[in-house]
Amino acid sequence: MMRRLGSVQQKIPCVFLTEVREGQSAKRDRQQFQVVATERVNPVALEANIACALATEKLDGTCCYVALYKGQPYLWARLDRKPNKQAEKRFKKHQHSHRSSKGFTWNVEEDFKTVPEAWIPAHRVKHHNGRPVPDELGHIPGWVPVEGDNKQYCWHSAVVDYEVGAALVLRPNADEGDVLEIAAVPLADLVEQTLELIGTSVNGNPYGLGSKKRPVHCLVSHGSVKVTTLPPLDFQQLRSWFHESPEGRVEGIVWHCGDGTLLKVHRHHLGLRWPDGEPCFGNRSVVVRVDWTAEEYTGGKDLFASLSALNGHRFSRLQDIQFDP
Template sequence: MQKIPSLFQRDYKGNRQVIDQVVDGCQWVLLGEGMATEKIDGTCCMIRDGELFRRHDRKQGKPAPNGWIAAEPAPDPVTGHWPGWTKITDTPADRWHREAFDANRSLPNGTYELVGPKIQGNAYELTQHELRSHESAAQYPLFPRSFDAIREALQEMLIEGIVWHHPDGRMCKIKRRDFGLPWPVSDC
């Protein structure tokens, strides 16, 4: 799973929030193409053939860890980052992944978000760790497609953000925090 670009350009010289300028390659969203789904706030992982993997972004010039599986054929030409996967182990760093996976080992192949008490501030106020499938994320077929309307919709919703999925496989995202809106929201 490649790094998903943000829909709008970020003001890196100012407040680091997005501005009303679309990132190259994401214009299809404003043209009404693709399906909007909830962006789940967790840690990305993958199940393949009954094994759990965590996302591992290989930095430019760094060697691949043992067993690393590339998610893309080559590193990003601009940043040099190369997303991929490493198998979950018995180390303490992977204990929350193991807890969630052990609770439901019958999950099908696919990508998931690890969520729970020790992940990303526990935005969903869970008492146990779990894996939430990207495939089953809530869909929003009528989600707005303009800068102001997207900001207003996210202001009203209790979700981290939106990921658009194009039929050809492209994806694009936007988060509440991109507009300076708080996340998590205390009412979640």
């Protein structure tokens, strides 16, 4: 049986040591510096024996978590607790003059925006005097349960059915590893896992799923999409792989080490654009395995019902999934 992969609860360190350089960040608006990889491998990676780690594709969506809420398995959306305007100004000023967030002092009670009552901090967030401590970005990573009446999380809601206790999961097919499948998976089987929500209305939809008229969203368990063509851990070889290999058209790589350590590299770390051409994930073939009767789902436009009507159907590319008009 395969070992349980690390869940993504906080910022994952880069597999290379990084440095800060002047210039507009390609990832974050209003950030006037870039974090780029150097050619030196992060000692954390060597200590965790990264040579034996499982390399997986980093997918471009939004992070989710499955955990109990009100006594049943629920999907939780990522919600970082962020500083208010005054505190953010002080923090940015400190960052600019020190080129770092080190040495900045937060007043967690007064400096942060309020969050919903059900909000919980992510695992491994440091605490001081019983209160969660912000990370180097000035955020406190956390989660909020996805409830049906919250419009902000309507795309999260589309992939779960709490009455039936299931979620729509996109995963490699057990018999054909290069083929993906969309399946309705019991939420109870996903408890304590983190997953990526991808689809039509998430992060510009780099994988081309669905359309505005008929949106398609699904969850992908972190660590489930393996990368087998990766070169040795060398800066230049990895950069060439991302830049030139068809399999390298991915947002990044996450390594799952045997001791639970997670490490990553993002195209931005290597000075490369994302997306750049068609991502290889959107070009993988997919089979629909949502085999439930329509009566189980209320509402004809429901994504579960729509996919049930396509049960057993195979599409040559993920981006080709279409429903009859």
